[in-house]
Amino acid sequence: MILVEEHELATGASGAAFGGVSAMIFSHADVVVPEHYVAVSLAAMRLYAELAEELGPPLDYDVLGQIDHWFDPAERPFARERVDGLRALGVDVQLLTGDELREIEPALSPEIVAGTWAPDDGMVTPPCAVWAMADGARRHGADIRVGVRAERIDTAGGRATGVVTSHGTISAGTVVVCG
Numbered sequence: 001m002i003l004v005e006e007h008e009l010a011t012g013a014s015g016a017a018f019g020g021v022s023a024m025i026f027s028h029a030d031v032v033v034p035e036h037y038v039a040v041s042l043a044a045m046r047l048y049a050e051l052a053e054e055l056g057p058p059l060d061y062d063v064l065g066q067i068d069h070w071f072d073p074a075e076r077p078f079a080r081e082r083v084d085g086l087r088a089l090g091v092d093v094q095l096l097t098g099d100e101l102r103e104i105e106p107a108l109s110p111e112i113v114a115g116t117w118a119p120d121d122g123m124v125t126p127p128c129a130v131w132a133m134a135d136g137a138r139r140h141g142a143d144i145r146v147g148v149r150a151e152r153i154d155t156a157g158g159r160a161t162g163v164v165t166s167h168g169t170i171s172a173g174t175v176v177v178c179g
Contacts, residue, residue: 001142002172003134004165006149010130013179017126021048022066023091024118031081038089048124055136060128066121067101069112076114083116093118153177 009015023041026033052061070079076095083095096104098112134144149166153175160175 001137002170003137003142003144004148004150004163004170005144005146006166008146009134009144010127014130015127019124019126019129020066020121021045021061021124022118022121023089024066024086024093024116024121025068031078032085033082033089035089038086038091042090045120045122048122051132051136055132057132058128058135059132060125061122062124063120063122065104065117065119067105067108067115067117069098069101069108069115071109071111071113073113079114079116086118091118092120 086093154162162171
């Protein structure tokens with residue numbers, strides 16, 4: 001496997017991502033968290049736990065739990081419906097009062113009246129995750145070429161056959177474009 005990266009690893013979107021590994025966090029505009037989102041999120045949570053064991057540092061993955069809070073008591077039914085929906089999809093999440101949340105995180109505002117707590121949610125430091133995965137890929141034989149710009153995909157017979165780069169052409173049976 002050959003990976004080409006125009007700049008240094010983790011200097012683009014992969015290094016600037018949010019870093020949340022959570023099945024609970026989703027748009028506040030939606031009561032229901034889509035089933036496909038939860039399925040992908042739970043799979044990612046399992047994968048990061050496996051990667052943390054396999055890759056070790058510098059992955060920097062921690063399961064610290066996640067709080068999603070509300071200031072308006074009128075939103076409690078919204079929160080209850082969200083919790084019920086997430087639980088039905090296998091997410092360990094609880095609806096707590098503001099005081100219960102402050103027992104978990106004392107620095108929370110006294111204005112918070114309620115919120116959800118998902119103890120299995122985690123965080124990863126995106127650049128660390130990229131570097132750890134690159135180290136693991138190298139251990140498995142990957143050739144990572146930084147400072148090499150992919151300029152176009154070569155094709156023949158309707159199939160990708162390689163990549164033309166700023167340093168020459170790389171022939172390949174399979175080409176994956178990651179952006």
